[in-house]
Amino acid sequence: MPIIQAIQNCRNHIKTISQHVNQIQFDEHTLCVIDHPLCQAAISLQGAHLLYWQPTDEASPVVWLSDNALFKRGKAIRGGIPVCWPWFGNTLSPAHGFARIVDWQLKYVHEDDQGVELLLSLHQTDETLQYWPHEFGLEMRFQLGKTCKVELSCQGDFSATSALHSYFGVSDIHQVTIEGLGADYIDKLSTVNPPKNVGSMTFDQEVDRIYTQPEPISYIKDRHRSIKIQHFTYSDVVVWNPWVEKAKAMSDLADNSYQHFVCVETCRIHHPIMLTPQQFARYGVEISVEK
Numbered sequence: 091m092p093i094i095q096a097i098q099n100c101r102n103h104i105k106t107i108s109q110h111v112n113q114i115q116f117d118e119h120t121l122c123v124i125d126h127p128l129c130q131a132a133i134s135l136q137g138a139h140l141l142y143w144q145p146t147d148e149a150s151p152v153v154w155l156s157d158n159a160l161f162k163r164g165k166a167i168r169g170g171i172p173v174c175w176p177w178f179g180n181t182l183s184p185a186h187g188f189a190r191i192v193d194w195q196l197k198y199v200h201e202d203d204q205g206v207e208l209l210l211s212l213h214q215t216d217e218t219l220q221y222w223p224h225e226f227g228l229e230m231r232f233q234l235g236k237t238c239k240v241e242l243s244c245q246g247d248f249s250a251t252s253a254l255h256s257y258f259g260v261s262d263i264h265q266v267t268i269e270g271l272g273a274d275y276i277d278k279l280s281t282v283n284p285p286k287n288v289g290s291m292t293f294d295q296e297v298d299r300i301y302t303q304p305e306p307i308s309y310i311k312d313r314h315r316s317i318k319i320q321h322f323t324y325s326d327v328v329v330w331n332p333w334v335e336k337a338k339a340m341s342d343l344a345d346n347s348y349q350h351f352v353c354v355e356t357c358r359i360h361h362p363i364m365l366t367p368q369q370f371a372r373y374g375v376e377i378s379v380e381k
């Protein structure tokens with residue numbers, strides 16, 4: 091059974107949070123499952139991780155989840171929108187920071203006929219202080235309805251890099267074009283200076299790029315839909331697809347699944363989040379579908 095169906099059919103019910111939100115236990119994770127007239131979605135409390143989002147009038151998820159995703163404590167989930175914080179990348183351990191592998195707290199749920207809003211928070215604990223010696227407060231706000239808005243707020247005295255590492259569902263990666271990325275990028279797969287990216291981007295091999303001058307809106311142009319990705323207070327946009335060999339090497343990705351997603355990530359890499367004690371900062375993304 092596809093994993094999203096398994097989540098929706100899971101009878102391991104913990105509690106009813108509101109009319110459109112139920113909490114369930116799915117393997118080792120506690121999930122909030124959202125079933126609203128305008129959309130279906132789920133969020134894991136580990137990582138404040140949006141697992142998928144599908145507006146009701148869409149035939150397939152816009153925010154995509156791997157069918158082989160692992161729901162084990164302390165392991166990153168493949169798909170959805172992982173929160174990479176307080177560092178992006180794998181030069182430090184754990185890769186992409188610890189925010190995606192620790193439990194957050196659900197603070198607030200509100201719903202009306204426009205959708206569901208959920209707020210989750212994370213503060214330093216003995217565990218996080220072992221990874222990173224700073225006190226901090228984080229909040230993730232989700233507004234899920236006809237559009238999907240995700241915003242990370244940070245408070246503390248530190249400098250951090252971060253990404254909302256969104257996975258988007260596509261019909262066939264070979265048919266997809268991405269627009270709005272700008273011309274300048276760092277190619278993480280090559281040490282040679284890359285050529286300028288002229289016009290739009292298409293895919294015929296592995297891609298791992300940090301676009302450093304992106305426009306505020308990226309578009310994923312697919313056969314039957316265009317996904318509009320509006321970035322707020324961001325500095326960079328990362329585009330990633332592992333292609334054939336890397337997908338085969340990842341146990342949480344089915345061999346052919348690289349064809350059905352692309353990551354377009356809203357990032358703070360070259361302008362890190364820099365805070366002094368009385369300050370707070372936020373950045374985010376709003377996703378919608380155009381026909």
Ligand SMILES: O=P(O)(O)OC[C@H]1O[C@H](O)[C@H](O)[C@@H](O)[C@@H]1O
Pocket residue numbers: 166185186255278298299328329330353
């Ligand atoms: O496997 P993960 O730790 O989730 O990282 C998946 C990918 O994330 C980003 O897109 C990075 O730019 C890639 O280099 C990395 O492979």
